[in-house]
Amino acid sequence: xxxxxxxxxxxxxxxxxxxxxxxxxxxxxxxxxxxxxxxxxxxxxxxxxxxxxxxxxxxxxxxxxxxxxxxxxxxxxxxxxxxxxxxxxxxxxxxxxxxxxxxxxxxxxxxxxxxxxxxxxxxxxxxxxxxxxxxxxxxxxxxxxxxxxxxxxxxxxxxxxxxxxxxxxxxxxxxxxxxxxxxxxxxxxxxxxxxxxxxxxxxxxxxxxxxxxxxxxxxxxxxxxxxxxxxxxxxxxxxxxxxxxxxxxxxxxxxxxxxxxxxxxxxxxxxxxxxxxxxxxxxxxxxxxxxxxxxxxxxxxxxxxxxxxxxxxxxxxxxxxxxxxxxxxxxxxxxxxxxxxxxxxxxxxxxxxxxxxxxxxxxxxxxxxxxxxxxxxxxxxxxxxxxxxxxxxxxxxxxxxxxxxxxxxxxxxxxxxxxxxxxxxxxxxxxxxxxxxxxxxxxxxxxxxxxxxxxxxxxxxxxxxxxxxxxxxxxxxxxxxxxxxxxxxxxxxxxxxxxxxxxxxxxxxxxxxxxxxxxxxxxxxxxxxxxxxxxxxxxxxxxxxxxxxxxxxxxxxxxxxxxxxxxxxxxxxxxxxxxxxxxxxxxxxxxxxxxxxxxxxxxxxxxxxxxxxxxxxxxxxxxxxxxxxxxxxxxxxxxx
Ligand code: GLU
Numbered sequence: 001x002x003x004x005x006x007x008x009x010x011x012x013x014x015x016x017x018x019x020x021x022x023x024x025x026x027x028x029x030x031x032x033x034x035x036x037x038x039x040x041x042x043x044x045x046x047x048x049x050x051x052x053x054x055x056x057x058x059x060x061x062x063x064x065x066x067x068x069x070x071x072x073x074x075x076x077x078x079x080x081x082x083x084x085x086x087x088x089x090x091x092x093x094x095x096x097x098x099x100x101x102x103x104x105x106x107x108x109x110x111x112x113x114x115x116x117x118x119x120x121x122x123x124x125x126x127x128x129x130x131x132x133x134x135x136x137x138x139x140x141x142x143x144x145x146x147x148x149x150x151x152x153x154x155x156x157x158x159x160x161x162x163x164x165x166x167x168x169x170x171x172x173x174x175x176x177x178x179x180x181x182x183x184x185x186x187x188x189x190x191x192x193x194x195x196x197x198x199x200x201x202x203x204x205x206x207x208x209x210x211x212x213x214x215x216x217x218x219x220x221x222x223x224x225x226x227x228x229x230x231x232x233x234x235x236x237x238x239x240x241x242x243x244x245x246x247x248x249x250x251x252x253x254x255x256x257x258x259x260x261x262x263x264x265x266x267x268x269x270x271x272x273x274x275x276x277x278x279x280x281x282x283x284x285x286x287x288x289x290x291x292x293x294x295x296x297x298x299x300x301x302x303x304x305x306x307x308x309x310x311x312x313x314x315x316x317x318x319x320x321x322x323x324x325x326x327x328x329x330x331x332x333x334x335x336x337x338x339x340x341x342x343x344x345x346x347x348x349x350x351x352x353x354x355x356x357x358x359x360x361x362x363x364x365x366x367x368x369x370x371x372x373x374x375x376x377x378x379x380x381x382x383x384x385x386x387x388x389x390x391x392x393x394x395x396x397x398x399x400x401x402x403x404x405x406x407x408x409x410x411x412x413x414x415x416x417x418x419x420x421x422x423x424x425x426x427x428x429x430x431x432x433x434x435x436x437x438x439x440x441x442x443x444x445x446x447x448x449x450x451x452x453x454x455x456x457x458x459x460x461x462x463x464x465x466x467x468x469x470x471x472x473x474x475x476x477x478x479x480x481x482x483x484x485x486x487x488x489x490x491x492x493x494x495x496x497x498x499x500x501x502x503x504x505x506x507x508x509x510x511x512x513x514x515x516x517x518x519x520x521x522x523x524x525x526x527x528x529x530x531x532x533x534x535x536x537x538x539x540x541x542x543x544x545x546x547x548x549x550x551x552x553x554x555x556x557x558x559x560x561x562x563x564x565x566x567x568x569x570x571x572x573x574x575x576x577x578x579x580x581x582x583x584x585x586x587x588x589x590x591x592x593x594x595x596x597x598x599x600x601x602x603x604x605x606x607x608x609x610x611x612x613x614x615x616x617x618x619x620x621x622x623x624x625x626x627x628x629x630x631x632x633x634x635x636x637x638x639x640x
Pocket of ligand 1: 460461532
């Protein structure tokens with residue numbers, strides 16, 4: 001089915017566009033596209049059977065080889081779906097800001113990529129205001145209801161100490177108070193130029209007129225069908241009347257979503273008060289089918305606020321890398337990894353056989369990055385949570401990112417042998433590490449507008465289809481499963497990321513903006529926008545992209561196309577087997593990267609990776625962007 005779809009897509013294919021200077025690859029002939037035109041890029045390869053990461057809820061859906069970067073003049077946007085990219089691009093074309101374009105993109109993504117993000121979820125945003133030359137971090141993370149206790153995810157109640165049913169995710173307990181709409185409304189108030197109401201028009205039109213289920217959505221539906229069958233609203237929408245999954249190219253309309261968007265277009269508070277809020281609470285607390293209800297109330301919704309936080313900016317290779325502070329651990333973990341890598345001559349480890357797919361990563365390059373990540377994840381696992389509840393060591397990110405500390409961490413890396421599992425730094429009373437859980441219901445939006453503003457938004461319902469609870473045309477998240485269900489470790493020490501009322505679960509989302517370094521540590525001109533979904537592996541996806549851009553001189557398409565590799569804090573090192581350069585036969589025994597890493601002691605896992613990266617980089621003049629060949633995203637802008 002997927003292959004048939006892609007074959008049809010190929011008929012529309014135009015090889016795009018230009019190659020950045022210094023990429024070391026042959027130039028493709030320029031094929032200028034009209035502004036905001038959907039142009040398919042690359043040659044889809046069907047996914048091989050049996051290569052899934054069984055623990056990853058969102059199915060991998062193959063790889064598009066030979067994607068070329070898209071060069072634009074004044075504005076550019078990348079999302080994980082062509083219809084969402086187009087809606088956002090048209091906002092930019094008509095003079096809207098990055099803030100405006102975000103709203104249009106999210107409204108469409110919630111319709112056409114509902115497995116990954118939507119108005120029932122949350123997100124984190126880094127926003128660059130070009131006129132003020134400042135970066136703001138917006139926190140639209142979901143929160144735990146006021147009635148949640150530290151045992152909320154593991155017990156039905158203090159007197160009924162059995163697990164929530166059917167499990168924490170599918171019960172009401174996983175559902176956090178949604179944050180994305182409030183956050184986007186705040187961003188729009190601060191930075192928008194187009195009328196809020198108008199930003200919903202493309203999504204409402206698509207919801208009313210219908211859109212075709214994409215191959216990736218179809219694969220996600222097929223994967224989740226047994227769970228969707230248990231849900232009345234989600235089942236009726238995503239499944240055929242006989243219970244079979246709706247397939248790619250099926251036309252779907254969603255009048256309930258159109259109606260909800262209409263209310264939000266009139267007033268964003270419509271999600272948080274009144275009938276929609278009442279419907280959310282009713283769905284989350286619905287005990288039918290034996291589901292353990294949420295303890296969310298309409299007061300929880302009415303009381304939700306998005307937060308503005310200070311962006312976390314660190315130097316790397318003469319640039320400033322700005323990321324998301326807690327409650328996401330993504331910014332700190334990316335910054336610590338890069339701070340360790342700064343002690344190594346990474347430019348010496350550039351991929352070989354460089355081609356449009358990013359070439360063949362070197363053993364030493366992957367080894368050093370994976371080791372630096374182990375060290376960063378060890379600290380992230382132990383110390384990072386919602387800082388409104390649990391302070392970081394020393395009370396700020398500085399302790400984990402201090403020059404002496406990073407030099408000490410770097411000295412723990414041997415070029416000849418993996419450390420396997422890293423120890424966290426010693427910063428006082430430990431909290432128990434929590435094993436990373438793969439979670440993949442997330443999407444990345446990267447934007448630069450014609451005024452020079454930029455946005456990197458990572459937006460999520462947590463796992464694919466969130467909690468499977470659907471209300472008024474949208475899915476409710478399962479973000480609270482990002483908390484540690486166990487409030488204390490085996491030694492009885494409290495876990496930093498335990499549940500508490502009003503607390504935000506720790507995230508790994510890492511929206512990232514890169515700037516030239518200005519005088520005295522200030523931000524110079526914007527250089528790049530990037531980010532990715534991928535749950536706890538997000539740090540690995542973002543780091544390989546940043547190193548690819550800054551150390552290896554790859555263009556943004558090569559950097560995101562390059563093999564996904566890296567490690568959390570375990571002896572396992574990921575090398576994405578979906579990439580055509582990796583020989584996955586005989587469990588990688590004939591692949592030089594895999595065997596080279598195994599010789600250094602790495603336990604290499606070659607399961608398919610499912611990043612959803614995008615990157616937009618300054619091209620002087622204009623911008624050049626790349627979208628992840630592992631999903632369906634495209635870059636658009638004003639063609640040059
Ligand atoms: N819930 C995850 C987080 O906040 C994101 C899930 C994903 O990327 O798929 O880190």
